[in-house]
Amino acid sequence: MDRFATRTAVYIILKKDDKFLMFRRKNTGWYDGFYNLPCGHIDGRETLIEAAIRETKEEVGVDIKEKNLQFVHLVHRRSDGNDGYFEYTEAYFAVDKWSGKPQITEVEHGEALEWFDINELPKNTLPYTREALINIKNKSLYSQAGWKKNFKISLIAAIGKNRELGKNNQLLWNLPEDLKHFKEKTLGQSCIMGQRTFDSIGKPLPGRLNVVLSQDPKFKPKGVVVCNSIEQALARASNYCDEVFIIGGASIYAQFIDRADKLYLTLVDSDFDADVYFPEYNKFKMIKDGKQQISNELKFKFTEWERKK
């Protein structure tokens, strides 16, 4: 068996009272819109301690001393990204003394610096950082991320009375409540979509891993994972999350419906002129029937369905 070179990174838990510091990633092309700790790769010939001190200064502008750094956790992580397959060893250090006022120094790549309680982590915390933080709370020294295989496949869609989905690569209605519901369900998880749906949204959905299916080798937008088969898309999407959301469009729902565990369907109570439709879903039974609502003169309700046994 060949020896395998892993990448090494450090994560820094800056602690104040019972809280610690995280900020939201932006414009990095990897998990943008997710909260994470100050962190970074070690540079050549640098020790973990040196990297932790340097990264803390570079990312949040504060000075820490070696004697105040305490090693608290190690993560072994798989990463099957656009740039290939890698494994990481990630050392977590806690520190409760520093000088200077924390601030985001790389403003083009970070925003919303905040102190968080471990019991109130935002949904869009980077999944493997969340797992490590919870394990640290439970006094465990080690986590592994990206190796597990159990996850649920859920389709989420809004459909008309005849399962209408869209026309001319657009939605058929304007329902802000449905967009809010979609965000609440999918935030912090992975979303798989077709190239046309990605095109109609126009940008990656923040706070979610965006996996886009396309056969086009020239299709390489920033901030998304591009896959050319549903197997590859599922492997990539499920890497760190428990629930993979299939968010359309019609061709993608049709390919995933036989593998879905759950459906989140917003039922819009009207007929529409459409050119794409949601597949038949008579193998599912309704488990949640939300109350009827009205918006923009349209009646709709949120429902949830599970595969019949």
Ligand SMILES: NC(=O)c1ccc[n+]([C@@H]2O[C@H](COP(=O)([O-])OP(=O)(O)OC[C@H]3O[C@@H](n4cnc5c(N)ncnc54)[C@H](OP(=O)(O)O)[C@@H]3O)[C@@H](O)[C@H]2O)c1
């Ligand atoms: N109502 C809702 O909840 C909802 C949700 C989402 C979308 N929509 C609507 O659905 C419509 C879009 O649906 P659509 O069926 O036309 O397009 P789509 O499913 O979003 O995208 C189709 C494209 O995905 C790629 N693709 C599909 N299967 C693939 C596979 N197995 N491997 C690799 N690539 C694959 C291909 O891209 P390449 O051509 O690049 O190879 C294909 O052209 C729009 O009207 C949209 O508004 C509605």
